[in-house]
């Protein structure tokens with residue numbers, strides 16, 4: 001530009017001063033002779049501080065030689081455009097700048113100095129690096145990452161998308177996303193777009209897509225809105241993960257679970273049916289044996305008959321237990337509640353069980369006041385029989401068995417303490433489970449692992465609690481607690 005007059009000069013000065021780029025001029029000996037507001041902002045030196053100083057105040061020493069080389073070219077009339085180099089701010093911080101240098105000529109066209117326009121590109125480069133890193137992450141991801149605009153046109157397609165869908169980036173970018181959507185899933189895409197337009201993210205929906213070769217794949221899809229720098233949604237990014245294998249395993253798991261449930265129901269039904277069918281003939285056998293026993297009191301073979309009666313009773317109890325377990329499994333255990341005296345029931349149970357063991361010392365600590373319960377008497381009796389017969393069975397050396405009953409307001413707690421073999425701590429949480437027995441018990445402790453399961457179920461049906469404490473080799477205490485009404 002040819003500078004014509006004072007006005008032109010003033011306009012030029014205003015432009016220079018309002019520029020955000022640093023515009024500097026200097027002599028060939030390096031003396032700075034102009035320094036605009038942009039230079040002040042970028043390098044931190046004010047014009048007063050910079051003018052008449054040597055340009056080396058902003059050049060790190062290791063860049064001085066390079067600077068000399070460039071200045072030589074400018075001296076020869078060359079213009080240097082957009083050259084990236086490093087400069088130093090007043091506070092010593094180094095910055096990356098984009099520099100253009102032009103020769104300054106006097107009226108006779110002699111080159112008398114250089115003008116420099118510098119732009120701080122440190123942030124720009126950092127942003128470039130971040131972008132490059134993000135691109136690398138996207139490309140190294142195992143998930144297919146795709147972006148598309150609102151017209152459904154694919155705008156990017158990473159390496160895993162190539163692997164998953166079989167289309168190269170060249171084949172996919174620019175095409176409509178329906179390229180990979182099966183026909184019967186096209187509605188889904190419209191719904192996704194509606195959500196994305198509203199700025200919502202779609203997290204892990206399981207759906208189906210189609211590969212280039214026509215095969216379908218189960219994918220888990222996350223779709224997020226892409227926003228421009230003003231926060232406006234301009235498209236969507238999709239992350240797709242192949243879950244074909246997972247879906248196959250899940251389907252198989254469901255089938256197995258269904259099959260297991262069927263087998264379990266069959267087994268429960270069979271158990272209920274078998275127990276029921278066994279019960280009738282056994283009742284007849286028991287009754288006949290009992291009649292014979294009374295008739296043969298003086299017969300030398302009566303002992304054999306007594307053994308048969310005992311075993312028939314055991315068998316009968318086992319069948320009753322199995323029937324109860326089936327009822328519990330089928331959710332068919334019903335309670336028939338009535339008022340009864342608990343202390344009386346406990347004494348009856350002790351009398352009933354006494355023949356099991358003459359040696360054990362069974363002590364019932366009577367409560368100060370008789371306790372009346374509103375509960376299912378037969379079922380509570382069953383709980384007492386199961387816990388007390390265990391106490392007898394698992395206290396082989398005929399120790400003490402103590403029964404405590406305590407009432408606190410409307411809560412009644414019964415505790416049955418034995419001095420038997422005890423239960424390992426790790427088994428305590430399981431002993432109320434169906435068919436659970438502590439491992440490694442000597443064969444003398446015969447059992448089925450149903451008694452405590454039934455007891456726990458009865459107490460739970462009464463909305464109460466049942467639990468046990470034990471010390472191995474010393475004894476166990478079983479407690480149950482229910483409301484009195």
Ligand code: ADP
Pocket residue numbers: 386390391394418420421422423431436437438439441446447448449450451452453476
């Ligand atoms: P089982 O017919 O085997 O006795 P239960 O359901 O009544 O079945 O008890 C489950 C398991 O809990 C028993 O096999 C035994 O290992 C343990 N157990 C129950 N009561 C006692 C007790 N008083 N002392 C020691 N172990 C016990």
